[in-house]
Amino acid sequence: MSAPVPTDFRQRLEIETPEHVSLEYELAGIGSRALAAVADTLLITLLLVTVGLLAGEVFAGSGVAGAIVATLLAFLLFWGYFTLFEAFRGGQTPGKRWLGIRVVSDTGHALTFSAAAVRNLLRAADLFPPPYLLGGILVAVHPRAKRLGDIVAGTVVIRDRPVESFGEAAVPAPEESRLIGAPELRDEEFRVLSGYIERASSLLPEARTRFAARLAARLAEGRPVRATDPDVFLRELHAEELERRRGRLAARQGAGRRSAAVERFVAQKGNRWHEFELLARRAAERGLDSLTAAELPDFAARYREVAADLARARTYDAPPAVRLRLERLVASGHSVLYRSERTTMRRVIAFFRDESPAAVVAERATVILAALIFCLPAAGGYLLLRERPDLGETLLPETMLERAEAGTARTGAGRGYVVASARERPLVAARIITNNLSVAFNCFAGGALAGVGAFVLLAYNGLSIGAVTGHFANLGMIGYLWSFVIGHGVLELSAIWIAGAAGFLVGHALIAPGDLTRADALVLKGRVAMRMLGAVIVMLVLAGLIEGLLSARGNTWRSQLAVSAASLVVLLLYLGHGARAGARVR
Secondary structure (H helix, E strand, O other), rough: OOOOOOOOOOEEEEEEEOOOEEEEEEOHHHHHHHHHHHHHHHHHHHHHHHHHHHHHHHHHHHOOOHHHHHHHHHHHHHHHHHHHHHOOOOOOOHHHHHEEEEEEEEEOOOOOOOHHHHHHEEEEHOOOOOOOOOHHHHHHHHOOOOHHHHHHOOEEEEEEOOOOOHHHHOOOOOOHHHHOOOOOHHHHHHHHHHHHHHHHHHHOHHHHHHHHHHHHHHOOOEEEEEEEEEEEEEEEEHHHHHHHHHHHHHHOOOHHHHHHHHHHHHHHHHHHHHHHHHHHHHHHHHHHHHOOOOOOHHHHHHHHHHHHHHHHHHHHHOHHHHHHHHHHHHHHHHHHHOOOOOOOOHHHHHHHHHHHHHHHHHHHHHHHHHHHHHHHHHHHHHHHHHHHHHOOOOOOOOHHHHHHHHHHHHHOOOOOOOOOOOOHHHHHHHHHHHHHHHHHHHHHHHHHHOOOOHHHHHHHHHHHHHHHHHHHHHOHHHHHHHHHEEEEEEOOOOHHHHHHHHHHHHHHHOOOOOOOOOOHHHHHHHHHHHHHHEEEEEHHHHHHHHHHHHHHHHHOOHHHHHHHHHHHHHHHHHHHHHHHHHHHHH
């Protein structure tokens, strides 16, 4: 009675290429993904500590410039580590590479920058409540092991099993005029010999010498004329046996015709597969433009050939290692030929200049809704503090109370709400930009929680600004506060509303996908939201520069109003350009 076959609980993803060849990926489970996340988090922490030490030691001598570099590096590490590694390193962070997993699109294509950005900006939602409770539950129960970021970005995490080398580069090309007899080695002996050739380079020198001597002694019988060096002898024997197995008599020998056919098939095609792998690797790293005019059609022809070889290997029931290698080759060729448009500087400029404002204009109703969710609590907070001034000490943070109390003295001394020296203003701008971008990204991520997170953040921030304004008004200091805010406020507040609207788009797709499936609706709205965040980045960078370099100079109301009017004109021109760009696309 045969032993029962154990149940395979591993999750798999099967996709079909345009050549009607199915590719099967094994999905990474929660264990490997959690370990990769822990490794990456430890690395980020180490890098952040290093940046902090550099800011205190190395950058200390460079003054403000060093502090600006440290601020920007810390922001990029926190928000850009996962996105940049996954977008430009084949879907792998160092932690994922260590665990042997990678991120790809649902269709098996290589990860795009936009998808990498969406899935990683939504880490803030998957993290809630810490540590990664929502994300962990979704990975455990989703049929494709997706967390929220994967669902919206249309990505999956797969096991990236390494391709074993078959020594194909060392195999000489067959000579058509030369016909060698039947194979001399038994199939079992040939497999052992091939295994040595494949793994010899990875063995320690002592172990390699001992193993080669034992194997050479086993296979040397009946071969009095041979190389004295066991390794050289084994390599020559392997090359000769491969050539024999390419011959016409190979299929008549061995344990069976099917096994011999597979051996001959692998021997005949090995060099072709290796050549295609080199082309695919170059195209994956540098794009199809790296191929010459002659190589490009040859690459496409070789891809179709390898896809046919994969179908043939499955028909012949080739060994798993052979099928795995061909699957990986077909997958790499598929990713290159059918990948999304390669990111170039022109593409990046078009994204921020045309697509981002066009998306904001197209979703203007949602932006207006986000603005109302911010402004109504702001009005309520202002009226509440005007009616109940005593609530200021209860509701407002201590720092705001102290700034309000110091306002009279600062006004008498001719100083504004915030005044920084010319040397410090670039650092102020850098800190403001990074802080505001973090708030906007969190607001967007909060929208993925059925819109609740974005709603709470918008309403809370509106209530806070209204309450602070009411408290300053009670002290007769409203002009003191808003003479600082008015210069950059147009762009900054608009950006926060747009970030909240981007979150609402994702939340609405989650709750009411309409005629689309929920997965498709989330992916489509996620792409629109990513374009809107492009506009948010542009606006917050400008607002931060205005706040740090101009507002922090303590300018007069007149100059601040002039800056505010100019920023409003820039915003309207930017959105107007987006409206025209959107009309051209439609």
